[in-house]
Amino acid sequence: MVDNAKPKDLIGQIIDNKYELISPLGEGGMAVVYNARRLRINDEVAVKILHPETTLDAVSQIRFEREAQAAARIKHPNIVTIHDFGTSNGLTYLVMELLQGPTLGEELARHNGLTVERTLNILLPVCQAIGVAHQEGIIHRDLKPSNILLHKLKDGTELVKVVDFGIVKVRSSEALTQVNNILGTPHYMSPEQCYSRELDARSDIYSLAIIGYEMLAGRLPFDEASIIEILQAQVEKAPPSLRQYRPDIAVNLEVAILRALSKKAEQRPSSAYQFAQELLSGAGIQSTSSSTGQLKAKLTSTEILSSIAASANRNTSNNPIKSDTISRRLPKPLPDFNNFVGRKRELERLMAEYQLLTSGKARPVIVLGEKGFGISRLGEEFNQWLKTQNIPVLLTKFYESTSRVQLPFQPWLDLLRRSLGIRRQALAQESDLINITSERLGLTLPQCMFENRSLDEAEKWSVFEAIEAIITRTLSEHHDHLGILIFDNLEYANLSLELLSYLTRNLRTRTLFVLLANAEKVTQKGHPCQEWLAALSRSGGYETIRLQPLSHNELRIMLDGIFGRLEIVERDIERIWAVSLGNPYYIVEIIRYLLNEGKITLQTGWVCENIDEFALPESLQHLAEIKLAQIDESIIELLRQAALIGHEFSFDILEKVSGLNEDELVDSLEKAVKTRILQESDKREEVYHFPDPAIQFVLYEAIPRRRKRKLHLQVAQVIETIVKNNQQKLSRYSAALLHHFYEAGEIEKTFYYGRAAAEAAFSRLDIPEAEKYYLWALSAAKEMQEEGRSPNTTEQAELYLGSARIALHLGQIEKAQEALAKSQNLAETEQNEAIICRTQLIKSQIEYSYSNFTLALTAAEAGLTAAQSIGDNKTESCLLLILSQIFTALGQTQETLDSLNSNLVIARQNKDYLTESQILSLLGSTFGLVGNFKQGFSLIEEGLKIARNNKDRLGELKALERLGKLYTQTMQLELALEAYDCGLGLARSLETKLEEGMFENGRGDIYRHLNEIELARECYQELLSIAHLVNSLSGKALASHNLALVTLELGVYSDAVSKLKSALDQHTKLGQLRLVAEAYYALGSAYEQLGQVEPAQAAYQSAIDYCQRIIHPTYEWQAHYGLANILWMFGQSDEALTELVTAQEIINHLCEALPDNANKEEFMRDKLKVSSLMEDIKQSLET
Known part of the structure; x- marks a missing residue:
């Protein structure tokens, strides 16, 4: 041993x-x-x-x-x-x-700081090594001098080696590298590591910068007295100036290291290669990067020393600029605002990603940046480079969902047109592409691609396959069958995320996906892209390129790119940067303003007059006001009307609102486009939008209040004529109609369109918008009543019912009850059975959330009778689903199965995929509880697939919770934890508090199985807090039960008995027989540990009785085993063997029901005690 x-x-x-x-x-x-x-x-x-x-x-x-x-x-x-x-x-x-030689830590201990030459000769190879690791998706997490070895080769030369990749994940609790479960060594940890947040490559870059600082300064930037103080410094304190310890190093080298020590990860270099290049540049050395972005492993001493000497000669002062002006190239006759500058590193990174595609290692690339940071321009520049390399590339963009009709697959039709070289104007209608595609490519496009409606499963997959075939055919033109897909405006891709997932799965080995996105929008809580990116990360991962504000140096380069040569003093560059904060769009607008004001003029060359005393625009809004002041007033009035219509507007609507004839309107819009106030959308020839939201805001705010109301009414009436007698258009335009009528103060119309807008918002799970629309409509109804007008009673009942549903979703139960009571009263006044049966549905759901299962059952049965009497199949299906959930909570297994099977038939007949998804996952969960694991997994996974295919995030939520439970039952703990973690993130994004608590509970179960008792306790405590918050009795009972189990695991048996009795009482009152059975088993264990054998025997027997009554084999075998132990203590060996034989039979049945991919050895680990005790008893009988 x-x-x-x-x-x-x-x-x-x-x-x-x-x-x-x-x-x-x-x-x-x-x-x-x-x-x-x-x-x-x-x-x-x-x-x-x-x-x-x-x-x-x-x-x-x-x-x-x-x-x-x-x-x-x-x-x-x-x-x-x-x-x-x-x-x-x-x-x-x-x-x-086996490595021979000292560690870098030992080397540093012998020297008070290293030379720049020595530092770079060690640090650059480390950067390259870490960069390669990052490309493989591996984050080191514990970079420090002791993990860098200076290996001596036989010829005496030195080879730098990085060690300990990934091993830091298993540090023990006593080790220096773990403080409260924080992995890493405090002196070298990034701020995000200190917070135990998710890490990416930039965390390692921070650690590299600490090492570089220490190598040059001979000391650490943060070397406080205690670990806690070090962690606080990493998070809060700015590092001391490096040059205060090493005044001989170049300013730019200090800047490179301090930038990599930024507290915010997004402000650091995006890769180890980039950090190395910035170190080289800072030391005054030409980059030796290859086409893949990798650096030469080691520079010779001569190369480094000569470059440093040259840099020192160029930097005799602290200012890296030799004179007070910048003059690099010949001046251009006109400013070139289309010159691509400031994003060279990002463009090279995209080029490097394509090189990885040739070796089969490329992953999708997400390019993130704030508005005005040049995201789209970077995509265009990459597109141009690909064309020069004869690499097949397809480019398209997603569109913001607006008030006008838009084909769901419009971005993909645009992509097809571009691949065929066809301009939109050349098509009489989009569906002409069917014949053209057939003739040129020999491929058939489904007609449903050109229809503005929801597709069934078969239609949807036919479209997916057609688009995949088009892309594959286009890529086949390249000899390697490799190519690039570039998608702009990922933040608007809601309708295409499933198709993107399909394509990334099927084409990723031969296609580089580049997706450009507005960082502010896609990182908003609840944005669909967050969930999609999480799924992409789980299925192979992706690379991220985040565009940063331009640096001072990049601003100088940008000015050179615009003018060729511009004489401008350094302090004016500093001022432009300070006002713009490095936003490229803002910089360009400031430069345009200076040109218009005569502050930049062409003399013998371009010269910027001293602008010390000149007032620069203080914000984009101020810039917008200045720009608009230069526009003809006749056009301004038209633009105000356009701004009131919305960010994007159609020619037809503006024509009707403005009253201008077609020629006048065309002329005015052309002038607005030339002055860059408007842009013409390439989605449709007669659609325009404001590229700068600040301009739209300034125009709208300049309209007098009375005039606004009149114009809103005019716009609403125009849109109303468009949607007349067209339910499909009404659904799409309802939000615009509601908005304009509401702003116009038209309370009857606000009331009338409120429900359509709210239901459309709820269908896409935009809960805040749905809540707002219901509130608007109900406020309008109240105002009508105050004015003596009678709003439609049925419509009011529907609005209150919708409000109740929203409040229930948000866990606002009292608010839901209040709205439901009002809806019910109005529906009964009108004797409207259709609404009455739906009020019973919401009532049942409310009582279920309160754990009032008897009342929930009564309401559901009443609603079911009403729904069946009027033939409302959809509501009937929803009621059957809540009935099944009630039966499950009450442990009525057969009733659950009967209800679900009946409901499944109805849902499939109605093609109600959302209900079908929840039925299948609940059916699978029920099969799992009775020990039919294979069938359980099959049904839950089918339900999960349907939910994801139909973007049903609530259905996905339920399926993930049930999948996690089934993984836990079959002891597939890592998979269970993944399911719970995924579901927890989704629950938080949807703001469903009780579901969030249930995922915390599932995670607690995993940690308890792994004997991580404190982590389990934290999870159960979180469930208890949430249950109190939403007043869920069953949630409180479950949390109390599981916290009692934690007490039992800790060996505090008397306390465990007391807590388990309390939990048992709560379960009994609620009628939750499954939990009653589990509580009895736990009580038996606690009594047994206390030596109280008679109470233990009674508790085990009660557990067996309940398990048999509700079919709960997972706990029944444990109760038989516990009872056998007690019987053997009493000397009743034969009776004990009988219990053990029963337990073993149940175990064998469960083992046979495991899916093929389950780890049977792990599943059997806690069950081997049954056969072991059986052998002990048999041996004792023999002797």
Whole structure:
């Protein structure tokens, strides 16, 4: 046994019949490294062995192995080579190449700071090694000098090696590298590591910058007295100036290191390669980057010293600028605002990603930036470069959902047109593409692509396959069958996210997907792209390029790009940067303003007059006001009308509102386009939009209030004529109609269109908008009543019912009850059975949320009778679903199955995919509870697929919770945790508090299985807090039950008995028989530990009775085992064997029902005690 072996005790031992341990090389908090001999090859290697006392739980063991495998994938001369990994005789080991030489930490201990030459010769290879690791999706997480080895080769030369990839994930709680579950070494940890947040490559870059700082300064930037103070400094304090310790280094080199030490990850270099290039540039060295963005592994001393000397000559003062003017190239006769500048690094990164595609390693690239940062321009420039390389590229953009009709697949039709080289104007109608595609490509486009309606499953997949075929055909023109797809405005891709998922799955090995997005919008809470990106991350990952504000130096380059040569003093550049904060769009607008004001003029060259005393625009809104002041007043009035219509507007609506004839309107719009106030959308020839929201805002706010109301009414009436007698158009335009009538003060119309707008918003789960629209409409109804007008009673009932549904979704139960009562009263006054049955549905859901299952059952049955009597199949299906949930809570298994099977038939007949998804996942969960695991997994996964295919996030939420439970039952704990984590994020984005609590509860169950008791307690406590917040009795009871189990695990048995009795009482009152059975089993365990055998026997027997009554095999076998233990204590061996035989039969049945991919060994781990006790009893009987 090696349980408590010291390092010297293992010397001479042979590990796994392959490695003989010769001598210890070093020891850390978690492992010992030995010099070892490989027996088969007879060479020397290093073997790292985890301390035997280090306790590895199941998940940590899995992750450790996965990380070791990941590190082994990285093949690079500056990364230690991993040879082998395994376990032997209770030891976990890792085999790597044997390195000779000191660590960087030892090197630094001998010197008070290193020369710039020495620093770069070490740090640049480390950057390249880390960059390669990042490309493999591996984050080091624990970069520090002791993990950088200076390996001495036989010829005496030095080779830098990075070690310990991924091993930091399994640090023990005593090790320096873990403080309250924070992985890393505090002196070198990024701020996001200190907060235990999700890490990406930029965390490693921060650590590299700390190392670089220490190498040059001879000290750490943050070296406080305690670990807590160090962590606080990493998060809050700015690092001291590097040049106060090393005044001899270049200013730009200090800037490069301090930028990489930014507290915000997005302000650091985006890659290790970029950081290395900035170090080189800061030291005055020309970059030696290759086409893939990688750097030469090592610069010679001569190269570095000569470049540093040249840099020193150029920087005799602290200012890197030699004179007070910038004059680099010949002046241009006209400013070139289309010159692409300031994004060279990002463009090179995209080029490098294409190079990775040729080796099959490319992943989708998400380019993020704020408005005005040049996201679209970067995509266009990349597109142009690809064309020069004869690389097939298809480019399209997604469109903001507006008030006008838009084909769901419009972006993809645009992509097809561009691939065929057809302008929109050349088509009489979009569907002409069917014949053209057939003739040119031999492919058939489904007619449904050109119809503005929801598609059924078969139609949807036919469209997906057609688009995939088009892209594949286009790419086939390239000899490698490789190509690029560029998508702009990802933030508006709601209708296309499922199709994007389909294409990234099927085409990713031969296609680079580049998706450009507004960072502010896609990172908003609840945005559909967040969920989509999370799914993309789980299915292979993606790369992120985040556009940063332009730096001072990039601003100078931008000015050179615009003018060729511009004489401008440095302080004026500083002022322009300070006002614009590096926003490229803002910079261009300021430059245009200075040109218009005569502050920049063409003399012998372009010259900027001193602008010290000149008032620059203080904001984009101020700029918009200045720009509009230069526009003809006749056009301004038209633009105000356009701004009132909305961000985007059609020619037809503006023509009717303005009263201008067609020629006058065309002329005015052309002038607005030339002055860049408007842009013509390429989506449709007669649609325009405001590229600058500030301009639209200024125009709208300039309209007098009375005039606004009149114009809003005029716009609403124009749109109303468009949607007349067209229900499909009404659904799409309803929000615009409601908005304009509301702003016009037309309360009757606000009341009339409120429900349509609210229901459209709710259908896309835009809950805040739906809530607002219901409020507007109900406020209008109240105002009508105050004026003596009678709003339609049925419509009022519908509005209150919708408000109740929204409040219920948000967990505002009292508000839901209040709105429901009003709806019910109005519906009964009108004797409207259709609304009455739906009020019963909401009432049942409210009572269910309160855990009043009897009242919930009564309401659901009443509603079901009403729905069936009037033939309302959709409501009937919803009522059957809530009935099934009630039966499940009450442990009435057969009733649950009967209700679900009946409901499934109705849902499929009605093609009600949202209800079908929830039925299937609940049906699967029920099968899982009774021990039919294979069927359970199959049904839940089918329900999850339908939910995701139909963008039904509520259905997906339910399916993930049920999938997590089933994974837990079958002891697939890592998969269960993934399902719960995914569901928790989704619940938070949807703001469904009780569901959030249930996912926390599931995570608690996982941690309890893994003996992570404190983590389990935290999760259960979170459920309890949420249950109190939303007043869920069943949530409170479940949390109390599970917190009692934590007490039991901690060995506080008397306290556990008291808490379990309280939980049992709550479950009994609520009628939750499944939890009653589980509580009795836990009580039996607690009594048994206390030695109170008679109460234990009674509790186990009660658990068995309830388990058999509701079919709960997962707990029944445990109760039989517990009872057998008690009977054996009483000397009743035969009776004990009978209980054990029953338990074993149940276990065998459960094992047979496992899906093929389940780990049967893990599943059986806690069940082996049954056969073991059976053997003990049999042996005792024999003796």
